[in-house]
Amino acid sequence: MLLREVGYARPSSLDEALSLLAATDGARALAGGQTLVNVMKARAASPDALIDLNGLGELKGIDLAADGTLRIGAMATYTEIAESAEARARPILGEVCATIADVQVRNRGTIGGNVCSNDPTNHLPPLLAAVGAQMTIAGAGGERTVPADDFFLGVYMTAVGPDELLTSITVPPGKSDGFASVTLGADGTCIVSAAASIDGGVRVALGCVDAVPVVLQPESADEQAVRAAVREARLDPPSDVHASSEYRAHLAGVLAVRAANDASHRARS
């Protein structure tokens, strides 16, 4: 399909990209483009200019600090994360990235694009909320860091302002994580997902049941406690052609328990 006319620039530094975003009316950052190019075909998004982030070395790479903290560049692809030795410091990240869409999309789609599009059916928003990720955002005034809990603001909306860019995602070390989802076919569009993490306390984040990930802190990872936390959240998920609100609410309980079981199992191993 022919896109609407659009301007294009390929900056080679973060500063250059930020200046272009600020100086160009209707500009939008282009990361992997595995969502954005398609919504542009459908005219669901119609930016006047695309600022291509693929030339920014500063946004690439996956680094592991001596204390086990993982820093993932916003432009790291799903394939890079799934294959990265460093990313195994938090194994769940690569495992979930390896189940996103298909090979071609994983080769181009990025972690930053995934979370900045904040489509409620994406796996990474609830996962990053569960593992307590920190999001680093750069703008004209410098850098700021926002916890994942405060990053996701609404459907397709995040804390990243129009003249800002997500540059990296920092994840603390840990292995006691779990993830469970029901999708349309293997690795297809998500109906409900749940991520769980045990680190002293228990955190469970539910995806696809609200505009943003719903973060719960059950008293323990036991089934009863997790089910009670999901009940107390009084979820009112959306209905669509794929699932009714009631079915999504039911799945939320089932998948939260599966994710918590997965996390406890790994905590013991």
Next chain:
Amino acid sequence: MEPTAATVSPARQITVTINGTTYEREVEARKLLIHFIRDDLDLTGSHIGCDTGNCGACSVIVDGTLLKSCMLLAVQADGASIETVEGIADDDELTKLQQSFSDRHALQCGYCTPGMLMSATALLRANPQPTEEEIRKALQGNICRCTGYWNIFEAVKDAADGAGA
């Protein structure tokens, strides 16, 4: 780095190498890579099935990486080396993979075949002895609407046996 890379423009001059031939063209920023390949260069082996990033008929290998060319702008391929289905065989000699597709009747209408071949080629290069599960995962991004998956799977399995494709 070309001097104009960091200015916003509706079109730009790009240089792309496809199957060993270098092309220089002026393209609009809004043009998808698949349209550039098919319409501007007349390399019509790569197909457009869905134009929504689902079907994989437009799959090509860009700088060694398998991608769907309907989700990339042509301007983004500036400087890249691209392989399309026209380029995987040497002259008239089919690759082992292509011969396996023929032997196993792995195409019915043939529309998905270029994408299937590119995905399987990328798989066998990276992993010459894939497991059955790995073959299935590698073809997940390619839809065959004739639903002829079994023969495609068998063809890739055959090509993977012994020497690589």
